[in-house]
Amino acid sequence: MNAEIIAIGSELLTPFRQDTNSLYLTKRLNDLGVEVVFKTIVGDTREHLVQAASLALSRADIVLFMGGLGPTEDDLTREAVAEALGLELRRDPNIVAAIEHRFAARGWKMPANNAKQGDVLAGATVLPNANGTAPGQWISGKYEGREKFILLLPGPPHELKALFEEQCFERLRSKLPPRFIVTRELKITGLGESHCDARVAPIYQRFPDVQTTILAAAGEIQLHLKSSAASQAAAQQKVDALVSQIEDELGDCVFSDNGDSMEQIVGYYLEMRNTTLAVAESCTGGLIAERITSVSGSSRYFLGGAIVYSNPLKTELAGVPAELIEKHGAVSREVAAALAEGIRRRSGSSLGLAVTGIAGPTGGTPEKPVGLVFHGLASDRSTEVVERRFPGDRKRIRWFASQQALDMVRRSLL
Amino acid sequence: MNAEIIAIGSELLTPFRQDTNSLYLTKRLNDLGVEVVFKTIVGDTREHLVQAASLALSRADIVLFMGGLGPTEDDLTREAVAEALGLELRRDPNIVAAIEHRFAARGWKMPANNAKQGDVLAGATVLPNANGTAPGQWISGKYEGREKFILLLPGPPHELKALFEEQCFERLRSKLPPRFIVTRELKITGLGESHCDARVAPIYQRFPDVQTTILAAAGEIQLHLKSSAASQAAAQQKVDALVSQIEDELGDCVFSDNGDSMEQIVGYYLEMRNTTLAVAESCTGGLIAERITSVSGSSRYFLGGAIVYSNPLKTELAGVPAELIEKHGAVSREVAAALAEGIRRRSGSSLGLAVTGIAGPTGGTPEKPVGLVFHGLASDRSTEVVERRFPGDRKRIRWFASQQALDMVRRSLL
Numbered sequence: 001m002n003a004e005i006i007a008i009g010s011e012l013l014t015p016f017r018q019d020t021n022s023l024y025l026t027k028r029l030n031d032l033g034v035e036v037v038f039k040t041i042v043g044d045t046r047e048h049l050v051q052a053a054s055l056a057l058s059r060a061d062i063v064l065f066m067g068g069l070g071p072t073e074d075d076l077t078r079e080a081v082a083e084a085l086g087l088e089l090r091r092d093p094n095i096v097a098a099i100e101h102r103f104a105a106r107g108w109k110m111p112a113n114n115a116k117q118g119d120v121l122a123g124a125t126v127l128p129n130a131n132g133t134a135p136g137q138w139i140s141g142k143y144e145g146r147e148k149f150i151l152l153l154p155g156p157p158h159e160l161k162a163l164f165e166e167q168c169f170e171r172l173r174s175k176l177p178p179r180f181i182v183t184r185e186l187k188i189t190g191l192g193e194s195h196c197d198a199r200v201a202p203i204y205q206r207f208p209d210v211q212t213t214i215l216a217a218a219g220e221i222q223l224h225l226k227s228s229a230a231s232q233a234a235a236q237q238k239v240d241a242l243v244s245q246i247e248d249e250l251g252d253c254v255f256s257d258n259g260d261s262m263e264q265i266v267g268y269y270l271e272m273r274n275t276t277l278a279v280a281e282s283c284t285g286g287l288i289a290e291r292i293t294s295v296s297g298s299s300r301y302f303l304g305g306a307i308v309y310s311n312p313l314k315t316e317l318a319g320v321p322a323e324l325i326e327k328h329g330a331v332s333r334e335v336a337a338a339l340a341e342g343i344r345r346r347s348g349s350s351l352g353l354a355v356t357g358i359a360g361p362t363g364g365t366p367e368k369p370v371g372l373v374f375h376g377l378a379s380d381r382s383t384e385v386v387e388r389r390f391p392g393d394r395k396r397i398r399w400f401a402s403q404q405a406l407d408m409v410r411r412s413l414l
Numbered sequence: 415m416n417a418e419i420i421a422i423g424s425e426l427l428t429p430f431r432q433d434t435n436s437l438y439l440t441k442r443l444n445d446l447g448v449e450v451v452f453k454t455i456v457g458d459t460r461e462h463l464v465q466a467a468s469l470a471l472s473r474a475d476i477v478l479f480m481g482g483l484g485p486t487e488d489d490l491t492r493e494a495v496a497e498a499l500g501l502e503l504r505r506d507p508n509i510v511a512a513i514e515h516r517f518a519a520r521g522w523k524m525p526a527n528n529a530k531q532g533d534v535l536a537g538a539t540v541l542p543n544a545n546g547t548a549p550g551q552w553i554s555g556k557y558e559g560r561e562k563f564i565l566l567l568p569g570p571p572h573e574l575k576a577l578f579e580e581q582c583f584e585r586l587r588s589k590l591p592p593r594f595i596v597t598r599e600l601k602i603t604g605l606g607e608s609h610c611d612a613r614v615a616p617i618y619q620r621f622p623d624v625q626t627t628i629l630a631a632a633g634e635i636q637l638h639l640k641s642s643a644a645s646q647a648a649a650q651q652k653v654d655a656l657v658s659q660i661e662d663e664l665g666d667c668v669f670s671d672n673g674d675s676m677e678q679i680v681g682y683y684l685e686m687r688n689t690t691l692a693v694a695e696s697c698t699g700g701l702i703a704e705r706i707t708s709v710s711g712s713s714r715y716f717l718g719g720a721i722v723y724s725n726p727l728k729t730e731l732a733g734v735p736a737e738l739i740e741k742h743g744a745v746s747r748e749v750a751a752a753l754a755e756g757i758r759r760r761s762g763s764s765l766g767l768a769v770t771g772i773a774g775p776t777g778g779t780p781e782k783p784v785g786l787v788f789h790g791l792a793s794d795r796s797t798e799v800v801e802r803r804f805p806g807d808r809k810r811i812r813w814f815a816s817q818q819a820l821d822m823v824r825r826s827l828l
Contacts, residue, residue, distance in 0.1 A: 011627075012453075013440065013449070013450045013451065013452075013453065014440060014444075014627065014638075015437050015438070015440045015441035015444065016437075016627065016629055016636075016638060017629070018432070018434070018436075018437060020432070022432075023429050023430075023432060024429070026427065026428060026429045027429035030428075030429065035427075036427045037427065037456075037457060037459070037462065038427075038454065038455065038456055038462065038466075039426075039427065039454070039455035040452065040453070040454055040455075041452065041453035041454075041455075042451075042452055043451060045451075048451065048452065051473075052452075055469070059465075213425065213428060213430070215425070215430055215431065222430070224428070224430060278727075279721070281700070281703075284704075284707075285700075285703050285704055285706070285707025285708070285712075286695070286699075286700030286701065286702070286703030286704035286707065286721065287700065287704045288700070289695075289699050289700030289721045289723075290698075290699050290700035290701045290704045292699070293698075293699025293700065293721075293723060294699070294808070294809065294812075296773075296774070296775055296776065296808055297776070298699075298723075299723055299724065302723055302724075303723055303724040303726070303727055304720065304721040304722050304723035304724055304727040304731070305720070305721045305727075306718065306719070306720050306721070306731060307693070307700065307703045307707075307718040307719045307720070307721065308718050309703075309707060309712075309713055309716055309717055309718035310713065310717040310718055310761075312717070312761075312762070313692075313717055313718040313719075313761055316760060316761065317718070317720060317731055317760070317761075346730060346731070347724075347726075347727055347730065347731075348726070359710075360710070361710055362710065362711070394708070394710055395708065398708075
């Protein structure tokens with residue numbers, strides 16, 4: 001079974017807005033064993049809409065239309081799908097009454113326009129929308145001799161998700177051949193993409209039934225694994241066996257086997273080990289602390305720290321001797337260590353983490369080029385310093401540096 | 415003139431990846447007076463690719479293919495476009511030599527696969543790619559009796575942008591009827607979307623020649639204005655007149671009239687006024703500092719500050735008396751003021767900025783609910799505190815709080 005997703009709305013053809021619903025829908029369709037083979041984005045033009053609808057009906061088993069169900073003249077999805085399918089539209093007085101009621105509950109009279117939201121394709125099942133005025137519609141039937149499923153869904157993400165979860169997912173599942181799909185996501189750091197692939201490809205190639213996708217992001221590699229089988233247990237067993245072999249190969253480079261972020265994983269370890277952390281950030285400018293505190297409950301293990309952007313603040317807030325900065329420069333192994341030790345002492349944390357480097361695009365020299373970053377981690381036993389040279393622009397360098405810093409904390413707690 | 419953008423790659427049909435290049439391309443095509451009428455996303459399947467290419471050629475004047483120019487068996491764009499256009503592919507030895515040279519420069523031998531990146535459509539102009547091995551291609555000619563422009567572009571965003579800017583934009587402009595398009599972007603804060611629209615709609619409705627798009631984001635509203643005319647001066651004059659009237663209406667709620675971000679604007683003002691800033695962040699956890707330091711050159715006006723997540727660090731790093739926290743609670747008007755004054759004193763900055771609040775989802779009480787945030791700004795003359803209650807989840811509340819804090823700095827420097 002395959003599907004095409006059609007996102008409707010002229011705003012999705014501007015430089016300012018993008019369809020994001022299709023990522024969610026793709027995930028849920030994949031969960032049912034359905035692959036998405038085309039995505040089409042089309043504006044509020046009837047001729048274009050009819051063309052896109054006819055084409056999708058001719059090439060996909062399941063066609064999902066998103067948007068264009070509102071009350072304005074621009075909302076043409078119902079009319080276009082009716083034309084493409086050769087079906088009549090009939091106004092359902094119950095839907096119109098429900099919309100009138102919705103307006104009345106706020107003390108308003110329903111504008112005349114909204115009545116068109118009651119237009120239903122002949123033979124369609126109406127899918128009530130608890131979060132908006134536009135109901136969805138479900139049609140199944142033969143088209144050009146093949147069984148098709150056609151869904152009309154509202155465009156606003158919270159309406160679409162609630163409606164799909166409550167009224168479409170199980171309905172679709174009941175019509176499709178039973179398939180049990182299990183997915184897992186491994187996250188890896190400390191390896192380049194090609195190096196990682198060279199080590200894991202011989203493993204996942206032994207699992208032809210598990211679909212493996214490798215994606216590289218700044219500072220991490222994601223391995224998405226998906227298996228389908230006749231039973232849940234069989235699918236789970238296959239994926240788990242592959243995960244286990246990859247983890248054996250890559251060891252502690254795998255930081256997550258359930259899709260958790262680096263900052264969540266660091267939080268788990270800190271809490272589990274009853275350890276507290278404080279940071280002193282120069283070139284990352286607060287990014288490390290921001291990532292750690294984006295996790296709810298981080299106050300249980302994160303005390304805070306200092307953003308030591310200027311040299312005097314390195315002394316004032318983290319106790320780094322001015323002479324040390326004078327002698328070695330702010331971007332140095334020595335200052336990274338002193339920052340980590342200083343913020344640990346000043347905050348009373350178990351671990352002190354520090355970063356100092358050159359994020360660019362200016363400020364680099366031949367000896368200390370843009371991308372050079374020193375990371376320090378101080379504990380009651382020792383202080384570790386790691387020197388790295390990151391590629392890319394200011395944003396990427398800062399992100400790489402934050403990832404490396406968090407990974408040092410993780411490895412120290414393994 | 416209209417265009418269709420075709421994004422190619424099976425990874426763009428997964429839940430994990432999305433085409434983003436099309437936003438950039440749409441912007442640049444709009445700058446040439448070209449509207450995008452369809453976007454199609456298709457996987458690495460030859461039959462689907464040929465179908466998508468044929469359809470696009472039949473309905474759009476300009477067709478842009480992105481991706482599928484790599485060296486692997488999955489990279490089929492060249493072959494599919496050749497089939498759709500009925501053109502031969504010819505291997506260009508100069509391209510192959512250039513790719514071999516690129517590998518040799520790193521001490522590697524070119525894998526045999528890469529030779530196919532030298533396949534060129536008969537009659538195409540090759541567009542060298544300074545950032546990757548896959549060159550682009552440009553073809554123009556009659557298709558079904560109409561003049562068409564066909565571009566094959568690499569998928570990685572940095573390769574695509576550089577290649578389009580350097581080799582496609584002017585080439586396209588020279589082929590298209592002259593149109594002068596001027597765009598401007600106003601950014602507004604401190605007003606809700608409907609309230610803002612109610613005030614500006616009567617103004618922009620008097621400018622039917624200027625296309626106005628309102629978009630709401632967390633803590634700001636964007637007004638995108640676009641005008642086209644027979645001369646640059648005429649287009650500019652129309653947009654500028656509308657900008658001027660909107661600025662008169664909204665006053666200092668307009669923080670940018672050229673699309674700059676809040677952190678850039680705050681940076682301009684700080685530098686222009688020869689003023690320095692330090693921050694003490696509790697619930698925002700480093701987000702304000704991270705935003706400020708994301709701007710290159712921010713070390714000229716930003717000294718740093720403290721992330722005072724725990725109460726002892728509010729005392730240790732920002733000098734807030736423990737009794738004050740004990741008496742009023744960490745989330746209070748008094749502590750916000752003391753944090754702002756304390757970090758200003760400690761850092762020697764002209765301005766001290768502080769935020770303390772409850773980002774949730776836990777930690778709220780009936781008196782101090784999730785979303786309650788106090789913002790403090792201390793200068794040599796006074797300390798201002800603003801209390802706000804922000805809606806939404808942890809991420810939105812933190813973003814709103816950072817936006818409000820930065821806006822206080824901006825307003826104090828007007």
